[in-house]
Amino acid sequence: MINKMMKLKKRRTYAQQKEIMGFLYVLPWLLGFIFFFLVPLITSLRYSFSSIETNAEGLSLSFIGLQNYIEAILVNTSFNRILTESVIDMIINVPLIVIFSLFLAVLLNQKFIGRSIARAVFFLPVILASGVILTLESTSLIQAVNEQNAGSTGMLNAFSSFELQMIMLEAGVDESIVNYLTGAVDRIYEIVSMSGVQILIFLAGIQTISPQLYEASKIEGATGYESFWKITFPMVSPLILVNVVYTVIDSFSRNALTDLIRETGFTKFNFGLSSAMAWIYFICIAIILAISTYFISKRVFYYE
Amino acid sequence: MLLKKLISFEHWKSWLWSFVRFILILGLAFVILYPILQKVSTAIKHKSDLYSPIVVWIPQTFSLDNFTQVIQIMDYWETLFNTFTLSSVTTILTAFSCALAGYGFARLKFKGSKILFAGVILTILVPPTTILIPMYMNLKDFTLLGIIPLLTGKSVNLLNSYWPFILTSITANSLKAGLYIFIFNQFFRGVPKEVEEAAYIDGAGIGKTYWSIMLPNASPAIITVVLFSFVWQWNDSFYTTTYLTSSKVIATQLSSLPYNLSMNLQDGVASKADPFYQSMVQDTGILLAILPLIIIYLFVQRYFVESIERTGIVG
DSSP states (O other): OOOHHHHHHHHOHHHHHHHHHHHHHHHHHHHHHHHIHHHHHHHHHHHHTEEEEEETTTEEEOTTTTTEEEEEIOOOOTTHHHHHHHHHHHOOOOHHHHHHHHHHHHHHOOTTTHHHHHHHHHHHHHHHHHHHHHHHHOOHHHHHHHHHHHHHHHTGGGGGHHHHHHOOOHOOOHHHHHHHHHHHHHHHHHHHHHHHHHHHHHHHHHHHHHHHHHHHHHHHOHHHHHHIIIHHHHHHHHHHHHHHHHHHGGGGGGGHHHHHHHHHHSSOOOOOHHHHHHHHHHHHHHHHHHHHHHHHHOOOOOOO | OHHHHHHHHHHHHHHHHHHHHHHHHHHHHHHHHHHHHHHHHHHHHOOOGTTTTTTTSSSSBBOOOHHHHHHHTTTTTHHHHHHHHHHHHHHHHHHHHHHHHHHHHHHHHTTHHHHHHHHHHHHHOOHHHHHHHHHHHHHTOTTTTHHHHHHHSSSSSSTSSSHHHHHHHHOOSSHHHHHHHHHHHHHHHHHOOHHHHHHHHOOOOHHHHHIIIHHHHTHHHHHHHHHHHHHHHHHHHHHHHHSSSSSSOOHHHTHHHHHHHHHHHHOOOOSSSSHHHHHHHHHHHHHHHHHHHHHHHHHHHHHHHHHHHHHTTTO
């Protein structure tokens, strides 16, 4: 009997053991995934199709079809506007953040005095710009007043982009491009504070590029500009996709739409409407991600 | 002669570039540091300096009044201790469970593991707001598949306790956990297969290989995950203000700070409070909330780049 069991145990190959252990290792996550993600996700989908009433036994759901969605889009006064605003914001910000963080990563990778201090400062937004701190900061009266004062006395006037705008318009650059760029200059703090992790990812990517490539190109007579476009850019191009996705999901935590959805759910107790809003938002994000992934992954260069 | 001119031109060009780079970096660093400097300068001012036209950055009368006020209103030391405990516990549990799941997905493939990994990606992509309300309802009447009502007769309310955080971190589904699983997965995929085979030939089982070979070598990935998870948990207001409404942690204390201030500063009559002074104390509060993070950051910032570079996210 014991011999037989031993034999049975022996017969389980290494590969089979691996399969079983693999399942065991993933099991904690799987349980959490089911109970803290999948079930709530399905429940929220169900909420979004029903009208919800609270009574003594808890919640009672009754199916009302697409009515919540219709209400969110056509009836609710602010949802429409805020949704378009946040989607447009995202579309405007994502390329800016990605380009800006790539540029800064290249800068911070060069050798200069005080590089480690500069790096420390640029990663500071990773730990600072999130959650409550950001919301409270925007309501800080002192800061607002100081900025006003500074503007009028001319101390921070260098930040205003009016001159730049005039120069570019004179030079015959298209007006929409000018507005886009000067808008970026005006929102520089927002962009800097949102690109900490992206700089980190690009910087790490640049540092894995083998120095031989640069050496060879230098011997062949390439300028710094050329070696950026022929070596650095193709080598980090897979990371552009990573950063685009990261930037999009990072914006979840800090936009007005999230606040609106929460408010509808928790202060007005309209769970159905709130869930419908959340689902519309998710679908928009999914579409944006799908489109950008499709276009970027077509152009990405893989070294292998 | 010609050569000399060429050298000087190159020299001149590189000098100009360093200068431009210096200005750029200095300017952007100033943009980042500006709000912090402003807060420091506001925090050490006395109330009387607020309306003084000659005070811009450096206060005329230094005072630590703001700090004592905030420490008292926020119940700072207790809050700090609570936040620290919460962040450390969730960080350790999250790192542990995510490493396990990451290794399972990367190295111990089984039927359907690819589909489950798509589930990980899904958790990253779905905005947390989408599942917030059902999660809230679920935690309010927590039944664990009907087991708890069987034992005690009714469901438990897990809100306002640390249980939601502990449960989600044990099961690798806490704040941004999908991202951490992804990081671990990428890292373990980069470890050569030969290491595992050698361990097997030497008689180590799968569990032993994981614990004594894989995990100790995964320190870059572990450091990255621990750092991010700690910082994000510390700053998180989304889950924290939902699950913990009356506990004293930084996130809830900060979000109720404006209200508490107006109640406290003027003997309970909110309308009498000077909004300018209130804003000043509030700025001090924010400064105190991020101060521990900045101090920790000063010591660990060099690990940030080093470890991310070696986790293989980028490879």
